[in-house]
Amino acid sequence: RPGWAAEWIEERRERTDRAERRRTGPAAKAKDPKTAERRERRVGDGLAELDQWLRDQVAHGLARAEKAPYRLWDDAARRLVDAQAGGLAGHVRGLAAIPRSPGWPDRLLEEYALLRLLVRAHQRRDELPEGLRETVRSRIGFTVAQEEVVTGGERVRDLWCATGSRDTAQDLLSTRRVWLRGRRTGRPALVLSFAAPGTSLDASLIVGTEVDAELAFYPGSQPLRALVAERFGAAVPGRPAGTPVRGFLDEHAAALALDPWLDRWPATLENVRLARAGGGDLYVIDEAGDALPLRMGDPWRLLALSGGGPVTMTGEWSSRGLRPLVAWHGTEGTVVL
Structure with missing residues (x-):
């Protein structure tokens, strides 16, 4: 191992130890x-x-x-x-x-x-x-420390599929939202990571894979944001189980009743096709004929992927419509939109 590498590793370990001592020291434990x-x-x-x-x-x-x-x-x-x-x-x-x-x-x-x-x-x-x-x-704007979430938050173990990811930047701070959905529980989760200029966002959750893990959820009337508390193996390729449009709307309505300030909610829709309304706007429509409006700048990637056929699609739902994030196709596999 080169000398400079050993020196860098040692300095990094010392910085981590100092940060841990500050976090767990008496001053950190006692809140004024x-x-x-x-x-x-x-x-x-x-x-x-x-x-x-x-x-x-x-x-x-x-x-x-x-x-x-x-x-x-x-x-x-x-x-x-x-x-x-x-x-x-x-x-x-x-x-x-x-x-x-x-x-x-x-x-x-x-x-x-x-x-x-x-x-x-x-x-x-x-x-x-x-x-x-x-x-x-x-x-x-009151925050909860990650240590409190890990030690006292609600724990849920499941096969968590990463169904979508979106990066945004505001005031020199980059934010990554990664949406997860539990295979057994059908429960959605949101993992956030932040990065200042010159640092990298967390890339440990890869869209289109699922991992056996235990999540710790932040407190709230509709717990959604979570931390990955423990993993039980490596991530493997995975495809989420979706719902029809009506099932998704029922799920969103129940979440909104608990938290009326929800500005976005993850959607995982199964066997949906693209359709155009009279004005040319794009929608996704399921086998029952229920539809949701799409909100996207460039629809051509999704149009080319589906080719008029059914896909499983995930996205972020808001009052302005559904922003597609990922689609799963029978032959093309996982495609990030």
Whole structure:
């Protein structure tokens, strides 16, 4: 082994040991209750200010939003950052794009209503069930340490198939969403990884493979985000078992009843074909005739793969439609879209 390699490995081991000591040391274990109390007060004040801001937007009318500068939402988001409610800040900042999309008044009013619902839920958090209370805190920006999830989170062992992956970048931070689906439980899961500039995202979960693993789920009324707590073997090629459109919509409705702030939900559809509506929009349609609208920029890869035949397809479902991620074809195998 070259000397420089041995030196690099030793330095890396020392850095890991130092990080572990900082994480598990007495200072890390003991959380200052006064610090937590101060943050709770700041968040409460920030949400009260957001509540008044939302009232003002509705009182003044939505029409002005169409020509409003980006500063209208950015200023509100900055105040939430100052109040240590970072989760809400990102959501509010994203509202600026809505007035530039079709049917924007309905969508903007819906988003304002969901924000108000979140504010009210936080104000009455002591009356909420534990799972819903954790969901509200997570949406606002309170985080749960990975160590707490691994040691105290709900554990589920299954054959987990990686059904899709999507990378996004915002404010110099890259995020990778990997969707999983349990073969025995049929349960969806979301594994997130983050990378700062110059670092790499986690690539241990490969789309189109499945692994026997135990996941630890973050707390919430609809547990979805998870960590891979333990693996029991290497990943092997796999294909998820899907549902018809109606089964997926029932699953999504049940999840939305538990967490009304869900902005996306994983779909795994079996034996669906592509179809065009009268206006030229693309849909996926199952054997029962139920359909979902597709939201994608370039449909040609999916059109060429399916050739009019049935495929198993996964994607992210939102209020704007289904964004395809992966398709499985009888002869072509796994194709990332």
